[in-house]
Amino acid sequence: MLKVMIFHPAISRKKEIAQIVSEAEAELRPKVERIRWELGQDWTGDWAIFLRVVLSDAVVRKRNWPKIASEVEARILEKLPTDELGVIPYTRFRSQAETIEMPEKAWS
Amino acid sequence: MAYHDDLLDQSGHLATRDPRRPKQANLRRAVSTAYYALFHLLVSQAVGYWRLKRQRSVLARSFDHRKMKGACNSCRSQVPELDAVAKAFVILQQYRHLADYDNSTAWTRVEAMEEVTRARSAFAQWEQIKTREEAQDFLLSLFAADRR
Numbered sequence: 001m002l003k004v005m006i007f008h009p010a011i012s013r014k015k016e017i018a019q020i021v022s023e024a025e026a027e028l029r030p031k032v033e034r035i036r037w038e039l040g041q042d043w044t045g046d047w048a049i050f051l052r053v054v055l056s057d058a059v060v061r062k063r064n065w066p067k068i069a070s071e072v073e074a075r076i077l078e079k080l081p082t083d084e085l086g087v088i089p090y091t092r093f094r095s096q097a098e099t100i101e102m103p104e105k106a107w108s
Numbered sequence: 109m110a111y112h113d114d115l116l117d118q119s120g121h122l123a124t125r126d127p128r129r130p131k132q133a134n135l136r137r138a139v140s141t142a143y144y145a146l147f148h149l150l151v152s153q154a155v156g157y158w159r160l161k162r163q164r165s166v167l168a169r170s171f172d173h174r175k176m177k178g179a180c181n182s183c184r185s186q187v188p189e190l191d192a193v194a195k196a197f198v199i200l201q202q203y204r205h206l207a208d209y210d211n212s213t214a215w216t217r218v219e220a221m222e223e224v225t226r227a228r229s230a231f232a233q234w235e236q237i238k239t240r241e242e243a244q245d246f247l248l249s250l251f252a253a254d255r256r
Contacts, residue, residue: 043205044174046181060218066225088181090202098216 008047010039010085017049017080024076031059032072033096036107042088051076051091052107060095069093112152115145116227123220135215136207142227143204146197147173149231153238154247171251177201179249187242189233194246196230199223 010017017037025035033054042048053072059065073091082089099107109117122138125131151171155164176197183194203223206213237243 042202044177048202055218065218066222069222070225070229088198088202090199092203092219093222094216095218098218102214102216104214 008039008086010047010049010087013085014039017085020079021051021076024079028072028075030056031068032056035076038106039087042090046088047086048088048090049080049082049085051089053091053093054099054107055093055095057096060097110152112145112149112231115141115148116224116231119145119224119227123217123224130217130220132215135217135220138220139200139207139215139223140204142223143200146193146200146227146230147171147176149234150176150193150197150247150250153234154250157244157247173201176250179246183246183249185242185246187237187240189237190240190242190246192233193230193237196226200227200230 017039021035021037025032028035033056035054036052038050040048040050053069053076055065055069055072059068062068072093076091077089080089094107119138119141122134122141123130125134151168154171155167158164158167180194180197183191185191185194200223207215234243
């Protein structure tokens with residue numbers, strides 16, 4: 001059986017991505033509790049970076065939290081060279097309380 | 109109200125139902141509906157340029173989700189609002205796919221509300237630029253054959 005190895009250039013830059021995300025996470029505290037990410041393919045097979053951002057409960061209690069979430073997303077994507085990496089960024093947000101209520105490894 | 113506006117309202121309604129324990133079915137439908145709101149907005153705008161009204165529904169059916177995603181993903185516009193609409197479309201389509209077909213992925217209210225907000229922002233941004241030539245080029249790219 002022929003085995004096809006799927007390799008994308010972004011995979012070789014995981015360390016760099018980790019560094020950038022970690023810097024963004026530090027910069028965005030205390031609004032952001034943590035950021036998790038992984039490389040993979042979206043539903044059409046395009047390479048993507050899936051970002052999972054845990055917002056602090058204090059942020060989510062505010063009326064304008066979606067605006068804050070947009071700003072957080074924009075800041076992360078300013079730092080992350082997604083075009084150069086050849087990946088589509090997909091960001092999802094959960095509150096800290098939600099990650100406790102629905103514990104999932106990908107978000108922890 | 110237009111169909112796409114109704115869908116946008118419905119997505120917000122679904123995302124905020126069940127104040128204490130949101131049902132997965134409502135959250136998933138909220139995310140999916142947020143995508144379809146934006147999809148139908150763009151399709152209706154594109155077919156609105158077709159002169160014969162009776163043919164518009166036929167033309168609307170020719171829009172392909174995957175092709176539209178490709179066009180949006182390739183969009184690198186100098187008009188920031190247009191760029192934002194294209195990006196929102198790509199993201200919402202991916203999440204619509206997850207929400208509709210991936211039962212292993214749970215959704216939270218914050219996640220669903222965020223996607224409803226993303227669609228609302230895209231509607232607002234589209235409203236600002238819809239009459240510009242770049243916006244019309246973009247609409248054409250959503251269904252025109254890719255000859256690159």
